[in-house]
Amino acid sequence: MPDSLTPIIEAPAELRTTILSALNIFPRSSARLSGIKIKATKRDNSVEVVVSGVEGEAVGIAKDPFPTDKRWSTNDIARRWGELAKTASVKALSVYTGENLYWGSLEGVRPSNLWRLLRQRGFSNQETELILNSIYGVATEKTQLLKELYLKQEKMVFADNNSISLYIGIPFCPTRCAYCSFTAYPLKTHGHLKKPYLEALYYELAELRDYFVQKRVAVKSIYIGGGTPTALEAEELRQIFSLLPETEEFTVEAGRPDTIDRAKLLVMKEAKVDRISVNPQTLKESTLKLIGRKHTIEDFYKAVDLVREIGIPVMNIDLIAGLPGENAEDMDNTLERILALKPENVTVHTLAAKRASTWYKELDRWPLPSSLETEKMVVNAANKLNQAGLHPYYLYRQRHMAANLENVGYALEGQECYYNIVMIEELNTVVGAGAGASTRVVNQAIERIVNPKCPATYANRVADLLNAKKNNLDRLFLV
Numbered sequence: 001m002p003d004s005l006t007p008i009i010e011a012p013a014e015l016r017t018t019i020l021s022a023l024n025i026f027p028r029s030s031a032r033l034s035g036i037k038i039k040a041t042k043r044d045n046s047v048e049v050v051v052s053g054v055e056g057e058a059v060g061i062a063k064d065p066f067p068t069d070k071r072w073s074t075n076d077i078a079r080r081w082g083e084l085a086k087t088a089s090v091k092a093l094s095v096y097t098g099e100n101l102y103w104g105s106l107e108g109v110r111p112s113n114l115w116r117l118l119r120q121r122g123f124s125n126q127e128t129e130l131i132l133n134s135i136y137g138v139a140t141e142k143t144q145l146l147k148e149l150y151l152k153q154e155k156m157v158f159a160d161n162n163s164i165s166l167y168i169g170i171p172f173c174p175t176r177c178a179y180c181s182f183t184a185y186p187l188k189t190h191g192h193l194k195k196p197y198l199e200a201l202y203y204e205l206a207e208l209r210d211y212f213v214q215k216r217v218a219v220k221s222i223y224i225g226g227g228t229p230t231a232l233e234a235e236e237l238r239q240i241f242s243l244l245p246e247t248e249e250f251t252v253e254a255g256r257p258d259t260i261d262r263a264k265l266l267v268m269k270e271a272k273v274d275r276i277s278v279n280p281q282t283l284k285e286s287t288l289k290l291i292g293r294k295h296t297i298e299d300f301y302k303a304v305d306l307v308r309e310i311g312i313p314v315m316n317i318d319l320i321a322g323l324p325g326e327n328a329e330d331m332d333n334t335l336e337r338i339l340a341l342k343p344e345n346v347t348v349h350t351l352a353a354k355r356a357s358t359w360y361k362e363l364d365r366w367p368l369p370s371s372l373e374t375e376k377m378v379v380n381a382a383n384k385l386n387q388a389g390l391h392p393y394y395l396y397r398q399r400h401m402a403a404n405l406e407n408v409g410y411a412l413e414g415q416e417c418y419y420n421i422v423m424i425e426e427l428n429t430v431v432g433a434g435a436g437a438s439t440r441v442v443n444q445a446i447e448r449i450v451n452p453k454c455p456a457t458y459a460n461r462v463a464d465l466l467n468a469k470k471n472n473l474d475r476l477f478l479v
């Protein structure tokens with residue numbers, strides 16, 4: 001940004017950094033925000049921000065509703081003025097740009113962590129809602145959603161602190177989708193890496209299984225993701241399954257419908273896989289082509305029929321709101337057809353513009369729906385899913401999501417995926433095996449160990465990576 005267009009900030013020195021960070025939440029409006037003036041004033045327990053520029057003037061105020069409360073920690077109090085200045089700036093910028101910001105000044109992946117933290121501090125659900133709204137600018141729709149998730153997750157997970165989960169990454173896909181930022185190598189170009197990769201993975205899984213036995217660790221859930229696990233052959237899947245420990249919940253993210261066939265599903269059934277994801281993302285054929293999914297709607301229906309026929313008990317279907325060329329009517333249409341299939345789980349993602357995706361550099365050229373249209377898609381989807389008995393049970397956010405929204409997993413009562421909750425909320429230890437898999441050791445603090453994304457690097461370094469992981473886990477399992 002040329003100096004002449006850099007915002008002019010009139011504010012106490014200690015508020016300047018967080019005021020500037022508020023501007024990062026408005027990447028779509030950065031051109032309109034060039035040269036604006038931001039004036040911040042501290043008042044009793046609150047900060048007022050006035051934004052002015054060629055488009056007029058807008059005011060935002062953020063306030064601490066419990067300024068002298070003993071439940072705040074010293075760190076909470078030290079951060080408070082900065083938080084208020086950021087939220088007041090976000091509110092003023094939101095009015096100035098017309099961008100609706102449901103999550104206020106919160107930018108993290110896990111807004112539900114803040115809810116849990118405040119409850120642990122001793123604030124009631126009602127007080128927590130007020131704090132999120134008043135200090136962080138979170139809209140009532142989202143505080144209600146966080147409360148619903150907290151109450152549900154509390155029953156499912158909080159009483160259980162002594163088990164771990166296992167994640168296995170399969171970093172291959174038939175082709176790469178335009179929006180993808182995952183560890184996913186197209187088999188057409190990277191198929192030669194598959195054999196050495198699988199040999200390394202078999203080694204790591206066998207070692208981990210022995211380690212869990214030695215440490216007497218219960219593996220409560222297993223999740224195989226990627227990439228597309230069903231891009232592997234049935235026999236390769238069988239070999240992986242044969243190396244896994246006993247578990248209570250076993251999920252395979254099949255992902256691309258065109259990779260699912262009878263032989264693979266029969267291998268899954270035999271291995272007691274009880275949850276599978278089949279992910280069309282949309283049921284509009286032209287969008288599938290545009291985003292490079294390279295499968296048809298017919299492929300999706302065939303895959304669903306097979307899953308039902310073979311009897312994998314829980315089926316999840318992933319959808320994306322905000323895809324190029326789509327409007328709320330398209331999303332409604334997709335959702336109605338999905339609900340007719342009576343899935344036990346549906347996950348509604350909002351499109352995120354990720355740097356690692358192939359379309360990131362030319363984002364402006366894609367016919368993306370407006371923020372308002374994407375909001376409509378997400379709101380309609382939530383209403384339809386709730387009416388069908390599917391309720392939210394986990395949520396996460398990413399940077400640069402369309403309309404600054406979120407991804408939400410919905411489930412029929414009792415059919416929630418335990419792994420999704422513990423992984424997103426970082427409530428229990430998750431051990432990751434395979435390329436790009438991350439291990440999170442939840443002890444007093446959370447430690448992360450991430451395997452390299454490149455299948456070849458992973459294969460070359462697997463023994464060293466495994467030893468480092470075991471050393472770290474040893475501190476958790478002091479047997």
Ligand code: SF4
Binds near residue numbers: 175177
């Ligand atoms: S199927 Fe999923 S993991 Fe594979 S390229 Fe597409 S978005 Fe990425």
